[in-house]
Amino acid sequence: MKASNITKVIKKLIDQKLPVFIWGAPGIGKSSIVKQIASQQGLEFLDLRLSLLDPTDLKGIPFFNADTNEGVWAKPSFLPSDPDSKGILFLDEINTAPPAVQASAYQLILDRKVGEYELPQGWSIIAAGNRENDRGVVYKMPPPLANRFVHFEMEVDFADWKTWAFQAGIESSIIAYLAYDKSMLFTFDATSNEKSFATPRSWEYVDSIVKSGIKADLILDSISGAVGREAAVGYTSFKKVMKELPDLKSILDGSLTELEEENSKVIMALAIGLVNALLENPSDEAVEHVLNFSLELPGEFAIMLVKDMQLNDIDVESSDAWGSWVQKFAYLLS
Template sequence: MQAGITVSAAELPEVLLHVAVVRPVFLWGAPGIGKSSLVRAFAESLGLECVTLLGTQLAPEDLIGVPQIVDGRSRFAPPVAIARDEPYCLFLDELNASSAEVQKAFYSLILDRRIGEYELPEGSVVIGAGNRATDNALARPMASALVNRLVHIHLRASATDWLQWAGTAGIHQWVLEYLRNRPDHLWTAPPKTEEPFSTPRSWHMLSDALHSYGDDVSDETLRVLAFGTLSAGHASAFRAYVKTVRHAFGLDAVLKGEAGWPATPEDRDLLYFLAETFRARLIKELAADKASASPAARQLAHRGKALLVELAEISLEVAQLVIASDDDGRPVLPTWFLVEVSRDLPRLVAARA
């Protein structure tokens, strides 16, 4: 299921507070963006215990219970995980990954808050969650009868929200600072093949591993950890970022003229990282209209043209990467800056020669 209307992690609690307390909710989202932890945090905010049932590990009898004889009549005894006396949050994780029979068993529990003779205590909430088929995750078609029993909310990954949370959650400083510079690397769509990819969860895993090793982790171990948790391009860039931290070699030093672009073959990953950071800085700070550009932005544009010449002398490919259009062929840097680059670069090259 896809939707053009989404909510961020910061917006979700208020939506759940008004909706989940009156109707069951299904939370859609890509793997690793924090659906489960957000539901548990919401339950905790209400003072409710969160009881999680994993759809992929359930059989129908795990919900319906098993029959027993009471006073000469049979009745189903609901499982102890569900049959509680106090209100709680019933979290049906990976609901749409469960079998059709298990999904059917959820019908009355979701709509009527009842399984057989057992009814959820007043004040309980029911929240389901699952991945989308387009995420290359395990997801089975959800019957229309079940779809129609739920309020559907689509969660998106938000770098702003995650970074705000990460700043107080003990996330490793390298991860935190890297994503502050490259928030677009927080999440990437799941690949078609079986390989690691970047999500808030995978960055958290990398942070935990770095805390375990300590800041003296070797470059080779760092490479293993990064490529074992992140998308390959993000892993390479993160490893290069750590080099800048360890050697006090950053983009600001290049902009100020205190250091040059790294030119040795063994530092090619660092060169790519600094070039991508340079591109991101230009995109962020250069105004769309030159007339409204601040003095600092004009100075950055002026310095940027000279740095492009120096970069092209090391690698024309990397220099072209800085001013390249997006995947759809649209310029991402202001037109006035690109015009000045095409006009002034030959003169700057001649001056250096």
């Protein structure tokens, strides 16, 4: 299931307090979407790694209460205690925890309490983990624990990632390269021994590397360390092509109205760059100039450009140029 669809479902299920488990390969953004949901819903977010805990950490340490002559369990201080609080308790990498620790989580997940502790009513439980065939150190999840979750397997989807990348301010050359070669967004191979491979998470690292100011003679090796040699060579080669791009400001201000260029890499990079430029400096005039400019682009790139504008809430329908654009590319939209 795509991340965008998982997000929609989880937003409904957390209202019902149903425990959810998100499965997926490493680096595809499982924890990120849960954290984003919490932020969007105005909820607290507590990331708990069961693999770092002992079985007694969840249930608490037993001690004798002299006042009642009873043995009781000390409530864990790291779990939410405010009865009026609302949030998401995120159990990340739950299947990397030893079976004894997983067993201690049974009651917390199903009954929302363990030992003397009870999870506040406003909290929901979401867990995530890598699949057993992802070459990670995982323990097979016992059926009694598995049956306590609603399970979803998250897949890598470029359209979802691109929408996120625009909003996150990812370097436009990275978005353009991956739009040109979508296979490079995720290159994880469970049978390979390579330490570096491309994932949505590692491309975010590349964004930081590119913006870090590392010298040109070291940039290829640095990017290779994040996404692997093949993806790094492909990206750096693509970025060289971007030097052929016209000044984007000349398109936004209407002084450049058409592009004398047939290289698909250049046109792809230009379309991505224009969306980023509009997000940074939005105006009705700039939108109109971009739409007029897109009338001279090959149809598939004009469609991609306008769809990306719409996905990023750039108002194209109100522009005076919208009618001309629809009239020219209506045959591609049907």
